[in-house]
Amino acid sequence: MSLIVNEPYDDSGHEDPGHPERPDRSTAAMAAVTDLHLGSDLIIATTRAATRAELIRVHNGNYLDELGAFCYGGGGDIDQDTYATLDSWSIAVLAAGGGIAVIEELQRRSEGVGFVVARPPGHHALADRAMGFCLLNNVAIAAAGLLTQGERVLIVDWDVHHGNGTEQIFWDEPNVLYVSTHQWPLFPGSGSASEVGGRHAIGRNVNIPLPPGATGDVILRALNEIASPIIEDFDPTWVLVSAGFDAHRADPMAEFQLTSGDFALAASWVAGFVPRPGRLSLFLEGGYDLDALRSSICATLSSLLGRNQDCEDPSNGGPGMDRIVRIQDARHAAIDMLHQADKEDDQ
Numbered sequence: 159m160s161l162i163v164n165e166p167y168d169d170s171g172h173e174d175p176g177h178p179e180r181p182d183r184s185t186a187a188m189a190a191v192t193d194l195h196l197g198s199d200l201i202i203a204t205t206r207a208a209t210r211a212e213l214i215r216v217h218n219g220n221y222l223d224e225l226g227a228f229c230y231g232g233g234g235d236i237d238q239d240t241y242a243t244l245d246s247w248s249i250a251v252l253a254a255g256g257g258i259a260v261i262e263e264l265q266r267r268s269e270g271v272g273f274v275v276a277r278p279p280g281h282h283a284l285a286d287r288a289m290g291f292c293l294l295n296n297v298a299i300a301a302a303g304l305l306t307q308g309e310r311v312l313i314v315d316w317d318v319h320h321g322n323g324t325e326q327i328f329w330d331e332p333n334v335l336y337v338s339t340h341q342w343p344l345f346p347g348s349g350s351a352s353e354v355g356g357r358h359a360i361g362r363n364v365n366i367p368l369p370p371g372a373t374g375d376v377i378l379r380a381l382n383e384i385a386s387p388i389i390e391d392f393d394p395t396w397v398l399v400s401a402g403f404d405a406h407r408a409d410p411m412a413e414f415q416l417t418s419g420d421f422a423l424a425a426s427w428v429a430g431f432v433p434r435p436g437r438l439s440l441f442l443e444g445g446y447d448l449d450a451l452r453s454s455i456c457a458t459l460s461s462l463l464g465r466n467q468d469c470e471d472p473s474n475g476g477p478g479m480d481r482i483v484r485i486q487d488a489r490h491a492a493i494d495m496l497h498q499a500d501k502e503d504d505q
């Protein structure tokens with residue numbers, strides 16, 4: 159099976175000295191691809207900038223204008239966590255365009271797995287606001303493009319943080335199913351199990367908040383018990399992954415205890431929902447320990463490509479198993495309430 163990766167672009171201008179979201183991250187991600195020794199099975203999709211028409215499916219026009227102007231004015235701090243530089247606009251549109259380019263290449267081939275090395279990352283970016291190191295919501299922009307083609311898109315977000323931007327953008331969209339595992343409490347503070355989607359998309363938002371210290375066995379069991387039946391029922395035609403690797407035990411940003419072997423297992427779980435060859439693409443989100451990032455990407459991709467690559471043993475024994483039933487209960491209660499409100503409106 160082929161791996162389709164977006165053509166590397168110069169992202170060195172999107173940097174704030176000392177900030178963890180740094181150019182070394184994309185270098186580490188590409189090193190992981192090299193570690194796979196794919197030869198002619200590695201396909202590079204020519205990168206292009208996302209167009210305004212593609213961005214505006216997800217982001218508000220005023221926000222795009224303001225972000226562009228802010229960057230071209232020299233940039234600076236957007237909030238406590240998020241920066242932009244003179245070059246950030248042109249780099250961010252290449253990240254978003256890289257995602258679209260990879261999907262287009264997958265569609266041409268009807269084969270392979272996509273991996274988008276995207277900097278800056280995207281899943282915290284809201285329709286009208288940058289947030290959490292993210293400027294443009296790369297995975298949402300790709301999904302929105304697929305929606306215009308009549309697809310039904312599953313987005314699995316295994317970054318350790320809740321993808322509040324993606325949740326907000328598709329809150330009331332019945333043709334997107336968003337599934338997120340994340341540590342709670344943690345930035346950005348959202349991601350409760352009772353956030354189940356808007357009234358046109360009841361149940362299409364699946365949050366799985368788990369405690370600090372959670373290990374791979376907890377996350378896999380939660381995905382299997384909570385998300386698997388919902389995904390089967392949704393029956394996606396495309397599968398996108400917000401693939402952050404900051405849930406790794408070595409990552410400095412959070413306290414999940416995953417290993418590279420856990421990411422390989424999560425990847426193989428996701429692969430079970432891909433309806434046809436060439437309908438799966440991963441988007442790099444977080445991951446701030448460079449060695450963990452490299453080994454976790456390598457394990458994830460080798461699992462998807464059916465290659466044998468050494469990786470760390472899966473982790474187990476951490477807290478959170480008891481949360482699975484509580485998450486289910488909170489979801490069901492929220493869904494019942496929305497249906498009840500709908501009924502009352504109809505009367």
Ligand SMILES: [Zn+2]
Pocket residue numbers: 317318319402404443444445
């Ligand atoms: Zn993250």
